[in-house]
Amino acid sequence: MILLLFGIAIIATLFYYYCIKPMSYWKNLGVxxxxxxxxxxxxxRxxxxxxxxxxxIDYLYYGSGNxxxxxxxxxxxxxxxxxxxxLTKQILVKDFDHFVDHYLFQGSDYDPLWGKNLIALKGEKWREMRSILSPCFTSSKMKAMFKLMLDCAERFTEYFLSLSVAEQTENQxxxxEMKETFTRYATDVVASTAFGVEVDSLNEPNNSFYLMGRRVTSFGFWKAMRFFMNILLPKVCAIFRIRFLDDETMSFFIGVVEETIKVREEKGIVRPDMIHLMMEARKGKPKVEEGAADDETSISHVDVKTPVNITNMDIAAQAMIFFFGGFETSSNLMSFLAYELAADSDVQSKLRTEIExxxxxxxxxxxxEALLKMKYLxxxxxxxxxxWPVNLATDRLCTKPYTIEPAHPNEKPLHLKKGSYVSxxxxxxxxxxxxxxxxxxxxPERFSSENAxxxxxxxxxxxxxxxxxxxxxRFALLETKTLFFYLLKSFEIVFIEKSCVPLVISKKDFNLVMQGGNWLGFxxxxKGA
Structure with missing residues (x-):
C-alpha cells in the first residue's frame, strides 16, 4: 500500500510539474x-x-490581453x-541576431529530408543555404522561369477551352473544385522550374508528382500527431525514429533529384533552376547576386568560389520544401483569389479590362515586363x-537572451531566455x-498608389x-499572376450551384481548408467557341 501511494505521489508530482505548472509561465512573469x-x-481548440x-489564431490574438x-x-x-x-519590426529585423531560427521546424538526422530544408536549418547552416538559393529568385532567374510558367498557364487555359467546346458548355x-484544380497547375510549374521535369497534371491526372504532392500536403490526424510529436518530444522521436515524412516520400524526392543530377552531368544539360545552382555551388563556381536586397532583409552571403559541401540529400531537401510550398501555399492563394473574384464581379471585370x-x-x-507593370492585378x-495570407502566422526562436524593454507606463522589462518561442x-x-x-x-483599393x-x-x-x-x-506571385492573366482573358469565374456562399473554414483540418471545398465555375x- 505504501509503495502504491508513493507511486501515485510521484505520478501526481510529475503530472503537476510537466503538465500543470507550465500553464502559469507567463502569468508568473506578469504577462x-x-x-x-x-x-x-x-x-x-x-x-x-x-x-x-x-x-x-484570433483567440490567441485577442484572448491574451490588449x-x-x-x-x-x-x-x-x-x-x-x-x-x-x-515590436514586430524590432524582433524580425533590428534584433534579428537574437531570433535567427524557426521553432516549429526541427532539424534531425533521422528525418533528413525534412530536417535539412531551408526552413528547418538554423544559424550558419541556414545562412549558407539561403545564400546559395537566393540567386534562384533574382529578376533574371524569374524572367527565365516565367517562360516555363507561361507554357503551363497557356496549356492550363487551353485544356478548359477545349473542354468547353467538346462538352458544348461554352455558354455554361x-x-x-478550385484547390484541386490549381494544385495541378502548381504541380506542373514546380516540376518544371525546380526539377526540370515536364508534367501535364490535367491530361495525366495520376502522375507521380501530383500524387506525391497530395501525399506530402495532406495533413490528416496521424500526420499532424507526428508533426506535433517532433516539436514537443524530439528526443523521443529520435529514439523511436518517428519521422514526419514517410519512407515512400523520402525515396521519391531523393530518387528524382539523383536521377536528374545524373542525367544533367552525363549530358551536360543546363536549366535555370534550383538544382542547377546547387550543383554549381557544390563545384565551387562563383555566382553573382543580382538585384541587391533592401537593408531589412539582406543577409551576408558565403563565397562560393570555394566548393560547398552539398550532398544530394541537401539538394533533395530544398527541392522538397520548394515543392511543398508551391503545391500547397500557391494553390491556396489561387483558390481564395478565384473565390473573391467570383464574389465580386466588378473587381473581376475591372481586372479583365486591364488584362485585355x-x-x-x-x-x-x-x-x-508587361505582367509586372499591371497595377490592378x-x-x-x-x-x-x-x-487570406499564405502564412497565417510565423514564428521565431530566441537564440540568445533578449529583453523587451517597456514602451508604456504599465509595462516592465520582459526577459526572454534562450529557447523562448515567439509567434x-x-x-x-x-x-x-x-x-x-x-x-x-x-x-483591392487598399493597395492603390493613393492608399498604400x-x-x-x-x-x-x-x-x-x-x-x-x-x-x-516572388515565385509564388509570378506563377499566380501568369495563370490568372490567361485564365481571366478566356473565362469568367462564377459561383455555381455547388458553391458555398459565404465560405466557411473547416474545423476538421489543421490547415486552411474551405468546408465542402471551393466549388466554382469557369x-x-x-462566344460560339
Missing part, C-alpha cells in the same frame, strides 16, 4: 495570457476541432504572441494575401480593424518579414 488547459495548452485554424504582446501555450511550450508592429460554367489592355499593348504576346493579389499572428493583425478598416471586405502609404509598416506580412522572409514569395468568354 497577460490565455486560459490554457493542462498539457494541451491552447492547442486543444484545434486538436479537438473546437475551432478552425483562423478562429484559434498589450503589445501576450502569452499563450503550444501544448506545454510557452509562446509569446507579438501584436505591436514596432465548367464546375471545378495589356494583351493589346503586347500585340498578343505577354511579356515578363498586383492590388487584387495583395488584397487576397491580406485577407506573429499574421492573419489576426491583417484583420485588425485598427489597421485595416472593415477587414472582412475584399477591397496608409498601411502601417509591419501590419502586412503575408510572407513573413526580415532576413527570413519567405524566399519564394465560363468561357469566347
Amino acid at each position: 497577460q495570457q490565455t486560459e490554457p488547459i493542462w498539457f494541451f495548452g491552447d492547442s486543444w 484545434n486538436i479537438l476541432r473546437y475551432q478552425n485554424v483562423l478562429e484559434l 498589450g503589445r504582446y501576450g502569452g499563450c501555450y503550444t501544448f506545454t511550450t510557452p509562446t509569446l504572441i507579438i501584436k505591436d508592429p514596432e 460554367a465548367i464546375p471545378l 489592355d495589356t494583351w493589346n499593348e503586347c500585340n498578343g504576346k505577354l511579356t515578363y 498586383d492590388m487584387v493579389i495583395s488584397e487576397t494575401l491580406r485577407k 506573429f499572428p499574421t492573419y489576426s493583425i491583417q484583420h485588425d480593424p485598427k489597421y485595416f478598416p472593415d477587414p472582412d471586405k475584399f477591397d 502609404h496608409k498601411i502601417v509598416p509591419y501590419t502586412y506580412l503575408p510572407f513573413g518579414g526580415g532576413p527570413r522572409v519567405c524566399i519564394g514569395n 465560363k468561357s468568354l469566347k
